[in-house]
Amino acid sequence: MIVKGGRESQKWLQEYSGYNLQEIHESLLFKSASHYEDSQSHQEPVLSGSQISSVTTGMSAMHQRLEMHSDLLANLPNLDFDCFRYCEAIGRDHTFITVIYKIMNDLPHNCPSYVPLNNDKLIGFLGQIYAGYRQDVAYHNDLHGADVT
Amino acid sequence: MDVAHLNFLDLVSAIIASACHDYAHDGFNNAYHVNFMTDRALLYHDKAVQENWHASESMKVLLRPEYNFTEGFGDDEKKVLRKRIIGMILATDMADHMS
Numbered sequence: 001m002i003v004k005g006g007r008e009s010q011k012w013l014q015e016y017s018g019y020n021l022q023e024i025h026e027s028l029l030f031k032s033a034s035h036y037e038d039s040q041s042h043q044e045p046v047l048s049g050s051q052i053s054s055v056t057t058g059m060s061a062m063h064q065r066l067e068m069h070s071d072l073l074a075n076l077p078n079l080d081f082d083c084f085r086y087c088e089a090i091g092r093d094h095t096f097i098t099v100i101y102k103i104m105n106d107l108p109h110n111c112p113s114y115v116p117l118n119n120d121k122l123i124g125f126l127g128q129i130y131a132g133y134r135q136d137v138a139y140h141n142d143l144h145g146a147d148v149t
Numbered sequence: 150m151d152v153a154h155l156n157f158l159d160l161v162s163a164i165i166a167s168a169c170h171d172y173a174h175d176g177f178n179n180a181y182h183v184n185f186m187t188d189r190a191l192l193y194h195d196k197a198v199q200e201n202w203h204a205s206e207s208m209k210v211l212l213r214p215e216y217n218f219t220e221g222f223g224d225d226e227k228k229v230l231r232k233r234i235i236g237m238i239l240a241t242d243m244a245d246h247m248s
Contacts, residue, residue, distance in 0.1 A: 096168075100164065100168050103164055104161070104164055107157065107161070111155070111157050111160070112156040112157065113156045114157045115157060115221035115222055116221055117161070117218045117219065117221060118217075118218040118221070119218070120218075121215065121217060121218035121220075122218040124215060124216045125210060125216040125217075125218055126168070128210045128216055129168060129169055129207060129210065132172045132173040132207075132210070133171065133172065133173070
């Protein structure tokens with residue numbers, strides 16, 4: 001049986017096996033504390049700055065990207081879509097947002113109580129959520145979010 | 150996939166809940182937070198600490214006017230949406246799965 005994300009977790013193991021546990025623990029603690037203070041002291045984005053602006057580049061860029069990778073995204077609504085292969089192909093920065101944006105946009109318009117959503121704000125929201133996922137957390141990271149979705 | 154029985158609100162809440170269900174995860178589990186009495190554990194009285202955190206933080210993001218894409222919904226629908234998303238995220242706490 002092939003475990004999804006096996007390659008991904010192997011990478012983590014290799015990366016972390018070089019450090020000693022105490023170091024990891026301290027660095028995680030420190031990040032955790034500062035992260036908490038950040039979100040407490042001011043209601044700014046959890047990870048603000050260049051990371052978000054590089055991902056949330058507006059609607060036209062998003063549609064351009066979706067068209068560019070339309071062959072990779074072709075079987076997205078189905079359960080056999082491989083999120084991790086997609087991530088390898090287009091890069092991690094855009095995986096979470098494009099996958100979920102595509103799913104939201106492909107919802108059938110004729111289903112009961114359909115209401116048009118504000119796509120610009122949806123992209124901003126997904127950018128924020130993506131930025132809140134920490135990539136250095138081994139399992140509960142942005143790819144896990146996209147994969148579960 | 151058969152989605153005929155779900156209405157739009159169900160679909161949106163399910164997608165948003167799954168997208169946000171580990172938002173701002175810090176890599177520790179609930180037992181760690183409880184045993185070390187972290188700020189998160191104190192905030193939620195040791196109950197489903199991380200899950201409560203994911204839900205409340207992502208709802209805070211959603212409520213900011215610049216990110217609230219659900220403006221098309223009515224007030225009652227927004228309440229249902231919020232209730233469903235929070236319910237689904239809290240259901241990811243594995244502690245109660247055996248009961």
